[in-house]
Amino acid sequence: MDDMKEFPLPGSGPQAEEGIVLAPKFDANGLITCVATDARSGDVLMVAHMNAQALQRTIATGDAWYYSRSRKKLWRKGESSGHGQRIIEMRVDCDQDAIWIRVHQHGPGACHTGRRSCFYRSIPLGEGGGATLEFRERERAFDPDVVYGEKKK
Amino acid sequence: MDDMKEFPLPGSGPQAEEGIVLAPKFDANGLITCVATDARSGDVLMVAHMNAQALQRTIATGDAWYYSRSRKKLWRKGESSGHGQRIIEMRVDCDQDAIWIRVHQHGPGACHTGRRSCFYRSIPLGEGGGATLEFRERERAFDPDVVYGEKKK
Numbered sequence: 001m002d003d004m005k006e007f008p009l010p011g012s013g014p015q016a017e018e019g020i021v022l023a024p025k026f027d028a029n030g031l032i033t034c035v036a037t038d039a040r041s042g043d044v045l046m047v048a049h050m051n052a053q054a055l056q057r058t059i060a061t062g063d064a065w066y067y068s069r070s071r072k073k074l075w076r077k078g079e080s081s082g083h084g085q086r087i088i089e090m091r092v093d094c095d096q097d098a099i100w101i102r103v104h105q106h107g108p109g110a111c112h113t114g115r116r117s118c119f120y121r122s123i124p125l126g127e128g129g130g131a132t133l134e135f136r137e138r139e140r141a142f143d144p145d146v147v148y149g150e151k152k153k
Numbered sequence: 154m155d156d157m158k159e160f161p162l163p164g165s166g167p168q169a170e171e172g173i174v175l176a177p178k179f180d181a182n183g184l185i186t187c188v189a190t191d192a193r194s195g196d197v198l199m200v201a202h203m204n205a206q207a208l209q210r211t212i213a214t215g216d217a218w219y220y221s222r223s224r225k226k227l228w229r230k231g232e233s234s235g236h237g238q239r240i241i242e243m244r245v246d247c248d249q250d251a252i253w254i255r256v257h258q259h260g261p262g263a264c265h266t267g268r269r270s271c272f273y274r275s276i277p278l279g280e281g282g283g284a285t286l287e288f289r290e291r292e293r294a295f296d297p298d299v300v301y302g303e304k305k306k
Binding site: 017047087094111131132 | 264275
């Protein structure tokens with residue numbers, strides 16, 4: 001796949017916030033945070049990272065591409081699991097250092113543990129809260145060993 | 154305010170993913186990414202960062218506290234603007250390196266530019282897409298110069 005030319009250098013202040021030029025602010029590792037939400041339920045499915053190439057391919061194809069920090073590898077979500085993410089809408093935030101995609105999640109779930117969302121545990125609030133997590137989605141929607149062959153994210 | 158004792162050291166693999174102990178994985182700068190969504194609409198309002206103290210205070214009080222990387226300062230969302238975030242539910246992701254809070258956003262908006270959400274611009278998809286952003290929420294819900302006195306985030 002031919003990738004696009006490079007993004008413009010990031011601006012700051014009003015240039016970044018009020019402009020119509022996409023000039024993403026990658027961090028020191030060349031990554032930008034991406035939040036994927038389910039376009040129907042609004043639930044956050046996952047938080048992951050994109051490098052410039054992943055962001056370019058995501059824009060060009062409408063499928064979510066990420067950069068895995070643990071595997072040091074560009075990947076298309078679903079390339080091994082079949083659980084890809086088709087983007088309904090893509091947005092950038094005020095200072096252009098975060099991306100939000102509303103997606104149609106293919107297959108039973110987005111999380112490599114087999115759940116629909118990576119955020120399957122709740123943190124109780126209040127003084128003394130937070131010590132013990134509460135499962136909100138304990139059962140797996142699919143068997144990750146079958147879908148991924150081995151645990152990976 | 155008395156802050157809680159420190160969090161346990163982060164685990165990895167099944168320990169982090171299947172356990173009921175909150176052991177957040179802070180990055181090299183001592184921060185964890187937090188996504189705040191509107192509890193009613195499901196829209197992403199902002200992506201920000203928490204250090205251990207911000208996370209502790211958020212859990213203890215049910216109000217969103219963040220750490221500003223630009224101002225190098227712990228802050229309670231709304232402390233200067235009045236536009237605080239009351240947490241309806243708080244979750245942690247599989248490998249415990251991201252937080253999701255569903256909030257009741259006080260006041261007209263969460264963004265320091267005066268919009269309801271920080272994600273007020275859309276990135277068009279397709280080959281050649283992404284060069285030009287499209288405003289989805291151009292008008293400001295409030296005047297940031299009045300609310301903040303000066304631009305800050």
